[in-house]
Amino acid sequence: MTLFLLLFPFAVISQTIGERAFVKGIYGNPERMLTAGYQLDELGVNAVFVRRASLNPEFHATAKAQGCKVFVEFPTLNGKGYIETHPEAWPINAAGERAAPADWFMGICPTDPDFKSFRVEQLKETLRDYSVDGVFLDYLHWHAQFETDRPILPETCFCDRCTGLFEAAKALHIPSEGTAGRAQWVLENQEDVWREWRNEVLNQWVDDLGKILREEQHKALLGAFYCAWFPEDHGGALYKTLGIHVPALADRVDVLAPMLFHRMLARPVSWSGDYLKWLGQTITSAGPLVWPIVQAHDKPGEVSPEEFGKALQQGSSAPASGIMLFSEQSLLENPEKIQVMRDFYRGMRP
Numbered sequence: 001m002t003l004f005l006l007l008f009p010f011a012v013i014s015q016t017i018g019e020r021a022f023v024k025g026i027y028g029n030p031e032r033m034l035t036a037g038y039q040l041d042e043l044g045v046n047a048v049f050v051r052r053a054s055l056n057p058e059f060h061a062t063a064k065a066q067g068c069k070v071f072v073e074f075p076t077l078n079g080k081g082y083i084e085t086h087p088e089a090w091p092i093n094a095a096g097e098r099a100a101p102a103d104w105f106m107g108i109c110p111t112d113p114d115f116k117s118f119r120v121e122q123l124k125e126t127l128r129d130y131s132v133d134g135v136f137l138d139y140l141h142w143h144a145q146f147e148t149d150r151p152i153l154p155e156t157c158f159c160d161r162c163t164g165l166f167e168a169a170k171a172l173h174i175p176s177e178g179t180a181g182r183a184q185w186v187l188e189n190q191e192d193v194w195r196e197w198r199n200e201v202l203n204q205w206v207d208d209l210g211k212i213l214r215e216e217q218h219k220a221l222l223g224a225f226y227c228a229w230f231p232e233d234h235g236g237a238l239y240k241t242l243g244i245h246v247p248a249l250a251d252r253v254d255v256l257a258p259m260l261f262h263r264m265l266a267r268p269v270s271w272s273g274d275y276l277k278w279l280g281q282t283i284t285s286a287g288p289l290v291w292p293i294v295q296a297h298d299k300p301g302e303v304s305p306e307e308f309g310k311a312l313q314q315g316s317s318a319p320a321s322g323i324m325l326f327s328e329q330s331l332l333e334n335p336e337k338i339q340v341m342r343d344f345y346r347g348m349r350p
Contacts, residue, residue: 023047023291023322024345027073029054030328034062041066043338044345049073049136049293049324052126060130069133071223072126074119076205078139079108082115089115091143091156094187096179099143102152107143109157110201111165116208123209127216134221135213136257137206140249141242142198146227147259149266151234153241158183166197198243206252223255225293228275250283260315261295261326263303272314280319291322296330296337305336312344 025047026033026040031054033040040048040063047069050059055072063070083089089112091099099107108115123135145152163182167174170193176185186194210222226249229238238244250256258279260272272294279290294315296308303311308325315323325331331338 020289020321021046022316022348023069023324024348025049025071025291025322025324026328026331026341027293027324028327028329030063031056031059032328032332034059036332038338039066040068043342044348045341047071047133047322047324051075052122055126055130057130070130071134071136071221072130072132073136073138073225074123074126074209076119076137076140076209077108077110077142079106079115079143082118083108086112086114088112090159091154092159092162092179094155094158094180094183096158096183099154099156102143102145102154103148105139105143105145107139107141107156109159109162110142110205111157111159111162116205120208120212123212124216127213127220132217132220134223134255135209136223136225136255137209137253138225140202140205140224140226141244142202144237144241146229146237146242147261147264149264151237153234153237155183155187155241158186166194169197169200195240195243199239199245199248202243203248203252206249210252221254221289222252223257223291224249224253225257225259228258228260228292230275230278246279246282250287253288255289255291255322256283257324258290258292259326260292260311261297262311263295263300263307264297269307269310269314272311273317276315276317276320283319289321290319291324292316292320293324293326296325296341297327298330298333303330305334305340308337309340309344312341 024045026045027049030048048063049071051073060070089108091107091109093099143156158179163174174182174185176182213220213222226244227242231238262269262271292315294311296303
């Protein structure tokens with residue numbers, strides 16, 4: 001009896017949703033699976049979600065030859081590698097100082113025009129070099145760290161550019177002097193409008209990058225990885241701090257990829273199913289596809305093969321029409337997880 005049957009004796013998941021095949025993916029640098037001697041099609045994988053920096057012609061061709069769709073992860077508002085030599089793009093906190101790194105993550109000021117031009121050119125370059133099935137926007141949030149049960153949630157960005165654009169967009173005047181004074185006035189007198197404007201800034205990024213994708217490769221899908229908090233979690237920080245409004249994001253993308261990293265967030269595996277149930281009630285039936293990304297990664301602690309199997313099962317529940325796992329490294333570190341994934345993916349039937 002296979003490990004899949006041991007873990008999921010009653011699980012039957014359709015391999016097709018309407019006319020679209022259920023997406024069974026790996027996120028990260030899946031080329032490492034090939035290097036280790038595995039075949040993607042033999043593993044039941046039909047889609048790879050490749051970090052932009054890891055994509056290369058050889059892997060692209062091999063993945064296609066093995067029947068996989070190729071989706072590119074695009075590090076939208078990750079400031080590392082840019083901000084070090086472009087201090088004008090550094091996010092400014094409510095004290096008027098450069099925001100500290102949020103653990104391993106360093107964000108950026110989303111209104112910096114040179115940074116946006118830099119990312120736009122990167123996207124165009126990728127689309128010129130590769131025919132892809134889609135682009136998934138990652139790090140689509142204001143500077144913060146949410147992949148933990150103790151999130152780091154600074155108030156940003158209060159640089160002169162951001163507050164000036166805010167004034168112009170909302171037809172108001174900030175009477176206070178100095179960055180800290182202006183930040184305090186905004187948060188005390190126009191907080192709701194400020195949060196709304198910050199969400200609009202993110203939405204504009206999605207609109208602008210989506211327009212480029214449609215112009216360059218009109219059949220490719222636009223996806224978005226995003227923090228899978230409920231709206232009320234952490235005092236409403238999903239919207240207030242990260243700048244994410246799920247219904248607005250759903251209106252702009254073809255695929256939502258909630259990051260169902262249950263162990264990182266100190267949640268039970270069943271939380272993934274609970275979140276998807278909520279999401280199904282939040283977006284319309286005519287809304288985007290839903291392809292969650294679930295945790296196989298051993299942090300914090302160990303995600304056992306059995307727990308990983310349950311994460312796949314929960315993450316595949318309605319309204320999901322696809323699923324992927326984070327990441328190939330966790331599979332290669334524990335071959336039992338490869339067997340769990342293979343059994344789960346190959347056990348799906350029309």
